Amino acid sequence: MNNLSDMIWIEWRKAMRSRMPLWTALGSLFMPLGIAFLIFVARNSDISQKLGLISAKANLIAYAATDWPAYLGLTGVIIAAAGFLLFVIIISWVFGREFSDGTVKDLLAVPVPRSSILAAKFLVVAVWAAGLSLIILIAGLITGAVMQLPGGSIGVALQGSVIVAITGFLVIVVVLPFAFFASVGRGYLLPIGVAFLTLIMTNILALAGWGEYFPWAVPGLLAQGKSALTLVSYLIVFLTGMAGVIATYLWWKYADQNR
Amino acid sequence: MNLAIETENLGKCYRDVRAVERLSLRVAEGEIYAFLGLNGAGKTTTIRMLLGMIKPTTGYAQVLQTRVRLGNREPWESVGYLVETPHCYAELTVTENLEVARRLHPGTPHEAVGRIIERMGLAEYADRRAGNLSQGNTQRLGLAKALLHSPKLLLLDEPANGLDPAGIVEIRELLLELTREQGVTVFMSSHILAEVSRLAQRIGIIHKGRLLQELNIDELEQNRKKRLLLRARDVVSACQVLIAAGQPAEIQKDGSIELKNAAAVEHPDDINCLLVKAGTPPTQLMVEEEELELYFLRLVGMDGGLQHE
Numbered sequence: 001m002n003n004l005s006d007m008i009w010i011e012w013r014k015a016m017r018s019r020m021p022l023w024t025a026l027g028s029l030f031m032p033l034g035i036a037f038l039i040f041v042a043r044n045s046d047i048s049q050k051l052g053l054i055s056a057k058a059n060l061i062a063y064a065a066t067d068w069p070a071y072l073g074l075t076g077v078i079i080a081a082a083g084f085l086l087f088v089i090i091i092s093w094v095f096g097r098e099f100s101d102g103t104v105k106d107l108l109a110v111p112v113p114r115s116s117i118l119a120a121k122f123l124v125v126a127v128w129a130a131g132l133s134l135i136i137l138i139a140g141l142i143t144g145a146v147m148q149l150p151g152g153s154i155g156v157a158l159q160g161s162v163i164v165a166i167t168g169f170l171v172i173v174v175v176l177p178f179a180f181f182a183s184v185g186r187g188y189l190l191p192i193g194v195a196f197l198t199l200i201m202t203n204i205l206a207l208a209g210w211g212e213y214f215p216w217a218v219p220g221l222l223a224q225g226k227s228a229l230t231l232v233s234y235l236i237v238f239l240t241g242m243a244g245v246i247a248t249y250l251w252w253k254y255a256d257q258n259r
Numbered sequence: 260m261n262l263a264i265e266t267e268n269l270g271k272c273y274r275d276v277r278a279v280e281r282l283s284l285r286v287a288e289g290e291i292y293a294f295l296g297l298n299g300a301g302k303t304t305t306i307r308m309l310l311g312m313i314k315p316t317t318g319y320a321q322v323l324q325t326r327v328r329l330g331n332r333e334p335w336e337s338v339g340y341l342v343e344t345p346h347c348y349a350e351l352t353v354t355e356n357l358e359v360a361r362r363l364h365p366g367t368p369h370e371a372v373g374r375i376i377e378r379m380g381l382a383e384y385a386d387r388r389a390g391n392l393s394q395g396n397t398q399r400l401g402l403a404k405a406l407l408h409s410p411k412l413l414l415l416d417e418p419a420n421g422l423d424p425a426g427i428v429e430i431r432e433l434l435l436e437l438t439r440e441q442g443v444t445v446f447m448s449s450h451i452l453a454e455v456s457r458l459a460q461r462i463g464i465i466h467k468g469r470l471l472q473e474l475n476i477d478e479l480e481q482n483r484k485k486r487l488l489l490r491a492r493d494v495v496s497a498c499q500v501l502i503a504a505g506q507p508a509e510i511q512k513d514g515s516i517e518l519k520n521a522a523a524v525e526h527p528d529d530i531n532c533l534l535v536k537a538g539t540p541p542t543q544l545m546v547e548e549e550e551l552e553l554y555f556l557r558l559v560g561m562d563g564g565l566q567h568e
Binding site: 003006007009010013014017018019101102103105106107108109110111112113114252253254256257258 | 304307310311312313314329330332333335336338340342343344346347348349350351355359360362363364365404
């Protein structure tokens, strides 16, 4: 693909010069640290009694993460839900900002194929999201160790980390269609609105038992170690990601750009 | 004659709104062509169609002998453009924004960035974040991006927007120099006739999506209404003398006498002789050309009561 390295340089520079990497890194750190805090609260009855509602939540989390395997599973679920929202914000920013900032017109009548421009954007989103997944995982491992969770071993940590990593990868794939929503909506509102709707649908469909056929539910089910997932589930995830990339490309190539 | 821009029946409809209708333009290489119209006349839509950003509903456009199609890569390596308000990446510096533009035009040498910064008077702001630039300097940055890769054709939408008078003169000189020395073609839109008349060789006037008139700059001079205004100590007597001599003279509200016929406008000396001989010599004699703005408004039918009566 022509000029891809130049396009990656452009996208990377734009991302790194903004405040988004800092905010998203802080957002991703907040998740494992938040869980660690809730487990800490649940373990200390003095603090727990003073905190009321937080205490109830803390007990719930502590119940869900009694040992290392459960704790790492919970980390995967966090990536599947909160990580999903964080990645949607990233992809909405990378694609939607060109429209909301009016810079898209400078990318349209240039001798670089739009496929290269879009590929660079998708790659930067993927690397960025992978980096955040890694931050969540490492922070989770450190806080788990600090809390001295039972049932830990290198094997358990490795197996849990692999599931968390695969969950992160699947979330990145199902987030790709949000580039299309950011482009069609010419900004951030549509993709973020659709993301919340998707989360609601994910919960409903997972409860109804159809989660394995709903691509956005698959990463969460994997993190929870649900056995209902089949090859078809992963194929649906892959096709959803591909459909998002193709729809985004076709829209950038053929839609009227009048802003 | 090679054409830098050619459109045939180019049109764009948005549901019931006809933004541009049956636009047929020919812009020769090396020419400065001004596309004049009021806000919403269809100038920007036309420029976006020329740049392949909008698909025409009817007709076609050719730019540098290449048929424009949505999403194509040609002929953009030789085209520089500025559409509407210039936008840039606010978090990047001026230099970085230009580096982005350079990488979007493969083959443009590294030195081009420094060169265009100097040429556009942006050296002082080279390391400043683009988001902190004034409107005028943002416009300069937009023009710098358009010129960076030494294009053969420039499509500029209101290039003087936001510039101070010195900046306007500077950009005018720069565009003239580019056409004179490098044979660059400039297609620029504007809503200010006085501004483009100093620069363009040809002017196309668009109104409500339709091309009303195309004229050379000398035709513009011919088409503008002219009148002879004169004053005398005894205005009534002077006017009677002129009418008696077959001149269609009229006394204006401000006490001057107006003559709009070609004979009077072209030979004010004859009118002077006539009045002197009649004993009512003029105290002031002046041939006045219709202001460019009034001419423009008259063309687009929005002159109201402003025109010379």
